[in-house]
Amino acid sequence: MAKWQHCFVDSISAIGAQQWQTLFGQDSVFLRYEFLHALEHSGCTTKEAGWQPHHLQIIDNNTTVAIVPMYIKTDSYGEYVFDWSWADAYHRYGIPYYPKLVTAIPFTPATGTRWAKLPSVDDAHLISYISTAINAEIKCLNASSWHCLFPNQDQSNVLREHNTLQRIGCQYHWINNHYANFDDFLTTFNSRKRKNLKKERARVKEQGVTLLRKTGDEITEQEWETFYRFYHYTYLKRSGRQGYLNKTFFKSLSDNLNDAVMMVVAEKNADIIAASLFFYDDTTLYGRYWGCEQEQEFLHFEACYYQGIEFAIERGLKRFDPGAQGEHKIQRGFTPTLTYSNHTIANEQFREAIARFIEEETQQVQRYCEHAKTYLPFKQLDT
Numbered sequence: 001m002a003k004w005q006h007c008f009v010d011s012i013s014a015i016g017a018q019q020w021q022t023l024f025g026q027d028s029v030f031l032r033y034e035f036l037h038a039l040e041h042s043g044c045t046t047k048e049a050g051w052q053p054h055h056l057q058i059i060d061n062n063t064t065v066a067i068v069p070m071y072i073k074t075d076s077y078g079e080y081v082f083d084w085s086w087a088d089a090y091h092r093y094g095i096p097y098y099p100k101l102v103t104a105i106p107f108t109p110a111t112g113t114r115w116a117k118l119p120s121v122d123d124a125h126l127i128s129y130i131s132t133a134i135n136a137e138i139k140c141l142n143a144s145s146w147h148c149l150f151p152n153q154d155q156s157n158v159l160r161e162h163n164t165l166q167r168i169g170c171q172y173h174w175i176n177n178h179y180a181n182f183d184d185f186l187t188t189f190n191s192r193k194r195k196n197l198k199k200e201r202a203r204v205k206e207q208g209v210t211l212l213r214k215t216g217d218e219i220t221e222q223e224w225e226t227f228y229r230f231y232h233y234t235y236l237k238r239s240g241r242q243g244y245l246n247k248t249f250f251k252s253l254s255d256n257l258n259d260a261v262m263m264v265v266a267e268k269n270a271d272i273i274a275a276s277l278f279f280y281d282d283t284t285l286y287g288r289y290w291g292c293e294q295e296q297e298f299l300h301f302e303a304c305y306y307q308g309i310e311f312a313i314e315r316g317l318k319r320f321d322p323g324a325q326g327e328h329k330i331q332r333g334f335t336p337t338l339t340y341s342n343h344t345i346a347n348e349q350f351r352e353a354i355a356r357f358i359e360e361e362t363q364q365v366q367r368y369c370e371h372a373k374t375y376l377p378f379k380q381l382d383t
Helices: 017-024 033-041 084-092 123-141 153-161 182-186 191-206 221-239 247-256 299-315 327-332 348-373
Strands: 005-009 051-053 055-060 063-068 071-073 100-103 145-149 165-175 210-215 261-268 271-280 284-292 319-321 335-345
Touching (some): 005 123, 055 123, 063 123, 123 153, 123 335, 153 165, 165 299, 165 327, 165 348, 182 191, 182 299, 191 299, 191 327, 221 247, 221 271, 221 284, 261 299, 284 299
Parallel strands (some): 100 145, 284 319
Antiparallel strands (some): 051 071, 071 100, 210 261
16 A cells, blocks of 8 residues: 655645646646646735635655645635535534635636546545545645535546535537538538528628637737737626636736637627637637627627537537536537536535535436437437
8 A cells, every 4th residue: 555645735836847747648728737827827826816726746755646736715706616505504603614625627617637646546545545635634724625626527426435425517518429510510400490500600790700710829919918808898797897817827828828729809890809718628629718899699609609619620629618507508509418516514514404405406407407408409309
């Protein structure tokens, strides 16, 4: 049995790019060193921002054998798995819910791996060790809980077997069934939905809007600047507050992660009027941010969904995750898909209450997800 040691570090740079990438590789864009370092270096994930880095590093004879990205949270902003009602219940009983520990990609509701290890490491021993280390840290910090958000189903099931509560949610993902092009994808639609979607795309062109997909160095400094302005403008319109991410973060993406970024730029009369930002890895496209200066009918659907689908088909990507929420995605070919989170609750009475809540919620989410699939536009669902 390995005699491991562990520590919790307050910066990804304390682990270093080489050790981090040795374990996580390039497969998951949001777990690449460049992405998480950009968040920390820019000040987007700090104690003051409510995302204090607290990464779990497991070491054997001076070799890092496993890493669990982690943060100390003093609120629940930017998580997309909503536990405000849990925090409120703690507050009503005079018990602090914060701080809590969270393993997640900050501000990013994208499913993926949530820890990495060397191939030689035994899975069962590792999960047992992680659970023991986290439970001890919960006590040390006087934290209420640990939350692992949007792990893939396999990792979520493993955590469930180690006494965490498993919670499900529903998102809408596009699946690439080996389509040759966008028209090939549309052949799977029933005639009415296919006609409606074509009308939406045609309407964007009729309004004189031109869209360009750009990757890497093709994205100009001016386009990054314009996108950044649109990004904040969208948040201000929606919530009255600026977005979580700052200019330094996006500049770091441009400099250090441009091999994993795609931007859709919408122009009219030689002016940029809208833009959407995507990330991608070897298998998946992720739609993340959008903003516009001029409202144009159906432009949001074109820039955020249809251009993304075309890009995914061109690159042979298996999946397109356009982000959280949005039932309107279903009729455009995005399938209701279960997502997962896992929760360790220190207080036994609250754990029992939360477990009952999750059990009831799970039945509701499962029923909703199955019912929502009946609204998909595909031919095989015609009646």
